[in-house]
Amino acid sequence: MKVLPTLAGLSLAVSSLALPTSDHVVHERRTVTHSRWEKTGPVNETEPIMVRIGLTQSNLDRAYQYLMDVSDSVSPNYGKFWTPEQVASTFAPSNETVAAVRKWLNGAGVENSRLSQTKHSGWIAFNATAQEVEGLFHTQYYHYHDRTSGVKTIATHEYHIPQSIQQHIDYIKPGVLLPPASKKRSKRRPRMQKAPQPSVNATSLATCDQAITPACIAALYQIPPSDSTVSANNSLGVFEEGSMYSQEDLNLFFGNFTPWIPQGTKPQPAFIDGGTAPAPVEDAGTESNLDFQLAYPIVYPQTLTLYQTDDKFYGASTIVDGLFNTFLDALDGSYCTYCAYGECGDDPKYDPTYPDKFSGGYTGQLMCGTYKPTNVISISYGGQEYDLPAYYQQRQCNEFLKLGLQGTSVLIASGDDGVAGPLGDDNTNGCLGDGSVFSPTWPNSCPYITNVGATKVYPGQTVADPESAVYDPPGHPYFSEFASGGGFSNIYGIPDYQAAAVAEYFKSHNPSYPYYEGQSNMGKNGGVYNRLGRGYPDIAANGDNIAMFSEGQNFLEGGTSASTPIFASIINRIVEKRLAAGKGALGFLNPVLYRNAHALNDITNGTNPGCGSDGFSTAPGWDPVTGLGTPNFPKLLDVFMNLP
Template sequence: MRLFSTLFSLTLAVSAVALPTTDHVVHERRTSTPSRWEKTARVNGTEQVLVRIGLAQSNLDHAYEYLMSVSDSVSPNYGKFWTSDEVISTFAPSDETVAAVESWLVNAGVAKSRLVHTKNQGWIVFESTATEAESLLRTKYYQYTDKLTGSKAIAAEEYRVPQTIQKHIDFVKPGVLLPIPSKDRSAKRTRKFKPTRQASANASSLSTCDEMITPACVAALYKIPHSSPNVSANNSLGIFEEGDYYSQEDLNLFFANFTPYIPQGTHPKPAFIDGAEAPVPVADAGAESDLDFQLAYPIIYPQTITLFQTDDYNYASGEIETDGFFNTFLDAVDGSYCTYCAYGECGDDPNLDPVYPDNSTGGYTGQLMCGVYKPTNVISVSYGGQESDLPAYYQQRQCNEFLKLGLQGTSILFASGDDGVAGPAGDDTANGCLGNGTIFSPAFPNRFSCPYVTNVGATKLYPNHTIADGESSVVDPVGHPYSVAYSSGGGFSNIYTIPDYQAAAVAEYFKNHNPPYPYYEGNASFGKNGGVYNRLGRGYPDVAANGDNIAEFWEGEFILDGGTSASTPIFSSVINRIIEKRIAAGKGPLGFLNPVLYRNAHALNDITNGSNPGCGTEGFYTAPGWDPVSGLGTPNFPKLLDVFMGLP
């Protein structure tokens, strides 16, 4: 319940009534204090504080409209992607906003010479005494102490700004927010077991795909043809990795046994971020990284793969504990994100994200990397967490960044998670569910319920089913065959509402296949009347692909593995192949995929068998059309190619 008890108690009082004796109105108010924090004393009036005024960005209310304009196939602007400079200038605070806030501060007695307008244009900053800041903001500052760590923070319970200025301000620091305390990272769970069959004996067979998914099975399931030997140098598939590292020896073993047409030594192009390194010796190999590359290469080769490996070992391994995720990656592919302000967050969060230089032993001692790599046309991300793991404002700022990347033509795909309608056991409750252990826990970042990425669920071939029989959603109870239960993540967000592009699909699901569970409508009614999911939330996943019994070499041995971590690089590779065809025809990348996918559900293989259990329920059920288990379905390469080749 952390998200709801410590975040959604923060309310923006945008329609507050002005105080009788002033034109100031409440801008932010905290109605409760997180249990870890104790208010200890008033701040001494002479204490120096750095006041940071976060300026309201321009055109955020039009951001979704801009993205749909270049992403929806019925738009005359489809495929006319923006440059990075166009994105930055469009969303920068307006001259009117800067002038209005500066005028307010100067008239209140803050000399203009004290004001600093930051390089990224998002802040106006000045040093002040606590007394001056309290007078300016009609507030009182208090010292707070973290009862577990002893760390200190300054915060107010509410503050006010002039009513005429309110529209120009996003937030103020110090303000009402208290740092979010770190919590232990959930251990990455691997779902692997050693099969009884040998790899080489079944490398090209389609008769045993229900027992072992090989590159031949993937190609047959989704009708993926052999790749052309002539490929574009500008269409490398991007794959994100964090705290998990591939072994070249494992890749070579896989190529030798399953794809001898891929030369030994083939490896991803390094795009190492903030001290990251790879590969590692085979004994230290990560099952996740090995899996991603061993699934992607057979589909895209001779296209290349770019490895976005993030963070030095101290942070990536969890030796230095952080809860934040993806921000250092986003910094590296978009320099403006390093200082980008939105939803009360500006730049990386020192309480949640890695801080560089890292002066710990073996740490990366360089500066935070900002804008050093160009994002690839497609980026596959098999990592994530739960919405309740991180503050809503942190996730919303990241979600906006994925929108900005979509505007520039990048397609981003995320895994939906492996716990059905729940989160990892022990995350929020013993069973990984919210509230009293009965409320479904949406995944982040789909693990993103963010509506500006494509979320990928998992399917499988059930025992004794052939490729012709079709796939079902993954439902693997404990011990069958993995040591932990596994089902495809899916459900409805507690942060984001249903986007227009999927509204009809979600409405059809509710109308024709209504889930048998009570629900609530929006965060304000979280858990009301026994509701276990948000009826008004963005539905996920969007699509699916096979994610069970995947043939893999890991630590020098042949195993079978699974997870939506497998589904995501499969679907991402299909999209990268399609972009390759478009480039050869003089066309460009695809950007945000969802509007086109939802308009062309016929181009996917509909999954109508299975569910995604969790939280003491059978979860949601698959159904004809979109469903919150398998989305629109799995890729049909020829049909998807026809759809996307028919677009500008």
């Protein structure tokens, strides 16, 4: 029997008019209802309802095993990545599942002519009256009204299905679920206030403690000059939403810091659902400018591919709360209708819907499977686990797994608020519970992506000295506090590839804070972090005092937004070497990185404050501030070149 977790408030009884027969069992039940939801009355029996039956996906229980089989260097199948067709067919519902559910519906009077099914068999849908649906599921539906947002919906307390087909059904909508409260958030990094800087010597390493230039980055991580010839099939993918680069800013950066990159060099466009770029210089986005100005000096003459996602309305954080789903749709056509964890396709509450109803919006259909994923993708956006329902995040996390199966390396910025979230997220200090519980970031806690934290060259230090975890108090130099995001998930457990490293951290460098075990125990006994959660970040790179141009001006900028394109660019350079040697892409990086921590520069100084605490501390080996450390290009190249 599948029973949903408690949500909060009052319960209702199933109508005596729809009592289950002996072969029916409860499939989902809501035990309580949040007090903000008001039950306003039963639905009219003639009211039309669109029913969606999410079919049980095949092999989800083996997904992690599949990923490790092609990602772990000790596996005989390392690097033998799957095709998109293999991925779609492996996880699609079985023919047995489809046939069983259709047979049940036909027998209950829902003819095949009324049934529609998605291309990849994720769900079966049909229109019916409320009376038909209540009879089919032996339940009664009610209208609900959200006193806070004004949202209206229909739902039931519990519903029943025949026990013989229960294994074939994941969930049914409308069902027991009432949408959670909408939590607006910042979707962009960096969130630091730009700080004007003096003139910087582009080639000197003497001032890297004041401003990080491409020369400083190359020296820090021993990055050699790029080869003059590159593969046409190895463009570095960069995700953007809302923020648009300015060609004028790129040209100013090239002219001042990288004269070997020709003026007018620009990313290849892969515009998704109405995304556009570049922007006029006065409208330039700091995030997008920063990504390209950090990546180009490392990868050029390799190209960059810009995944500019969503039109100007949905690109704004005030329009929707979700992120990444329309981007993932464009990379994988099956994801548009993929069902998992009670979520089927994009979520109309959180994600953009196309055609866009807003004047001037994108009027085309949702783009599904339009672009082939690049070998490496850099993402400097995100939010907090608290922002979105777990089912939304888990379905998305599975898609990152599927990209790894196909050979794509996904690197994501770990956040800029230390162990907290942005100010005002849940609490005024961005923390959970009573304001003392640490707030993990999303999608960073997903175990199938590589998280990148931030480091800094502190005043008086040089590129020859070990870096430290980044920490800038409020006003020094940015308006808001900046610390490398890190901690432990409340949704996902510790993955096998990380287990030994996390265990060693707890054994030898145990944090002094009380902890809880599992999300259901959050805050119990004063605990401020989940001892059983997936730890992040995995790695780090420099993310402070970055010299850049935006809106035609020279600035210093900071954020894990800077760390991510740096590390992603290095990985893309290594993929280039592998391709030249007749080898393939790298896919999911973490299993190899955790087996080869010696190939990274261990960071052992600094913390990531937040929630009224000093946060976690760096330590020898992995830590939840800077992960395994920063890149050492020669060592990483040696590790990956010696793999099949």
